[in-house]
Amino acid sequence: MTRFWEDIEVNVTFPLGEHQFTAEEIIDFGKRYDPQYFHTDPEAARFSHFGSLVASGWHTIAVGHRKMVDALYAEAERLKSLGAEPGLSGPSPGINFMQFKHPVRPGDTLTYSMVVASKRPSRSLPGWGILFNHLQATNQNGVLVYRGEVVGFTKMRHTPLGARIAMTLSKLPGLGWIAGRRNGQ
């Protein structure tokens, strides 16, 4: 969430809301990014191994990411309305795993949620911490559709002295600008 790294609680489930997948939306995403016939052609999809049109796994993930970002921004607004300073989310160095467990068919409503499974200070970006975010969605029958671990940087409220020195050094000519130039963890 958009909280400072120090304030982020581990192993607390954060609901991200629901999304119903229509055939139109499944086909639209399929035509853009995953034009396999079982994502774009309802008739032909009946004869696929899925037995019907299904959403691209990338579509299922992208909607979940959108819901996570919406939740981050809503949380920032909530904190500001309470007079608190929200944190700052940074780039993502990547995905540690993503599992597609069950097909998403037209009319399915997915319930998304996330948990910060663990966190640690970044070794490459001084003043930033790393979050290991577990995302998942279940369908209207409670069946797990996908689950995965996405890694993300988030700003620390208090930058350790060593990190502050490293940041200052990194801004000197010839030493490069560390932040935004290196995506290592």
Added chain:
Amino acid sequence: MTRFWEDIEVNVTFPLGEHQFTAEEIIDFGKRYDPQYFHTDPEAARFSHFGSLVASGWHTIAVGHRKMVDALYAEAERLKSLGAEPGLSGPSPGINFMQFKHPVRPGDTLTYSMVVASKRPSRSLPGWGILFNHLQATNQNGVLVYRGEVVGFTKMRHTPLGARIAMTLSKLPGLGWIAGRRNGQ
């Protein structure tokens, strides 16, 4: 590629072509699936850790997936034009890792490629094999932008006898339909 599992060569790089990312396209994807300000607002993005507008990592991946699917279909057409029978791609059980190594900025042209790093028969879907596909993209300066391993099912030309018996049994009432109902590897 859309070849039968037996015919797929391991450790051969398959070029997937290029894509230039425009600011408009970066913002369009950002507004749909990743509305963080550094993906949607060129002015505000100047003050982000990236220093400019950058493409969402999901956008970079989705374009790569599109290019892979286009290559699969083109390869199937090529095989058909030679009088050969193309194979059949199946579902993906997931992603084993995905690393975002460098930002993608407006005007960047990425060159995508894939390699089947390894393959083995599926343990859960009789008659299907598993491919471990390594995808990556480099920008116009030769800098690696992302790399990852995506797992995919692909049909075998010859289904082993044991697998044929299992498939027949799985179609009897009460035993369920294995294919399409289980996404395990």
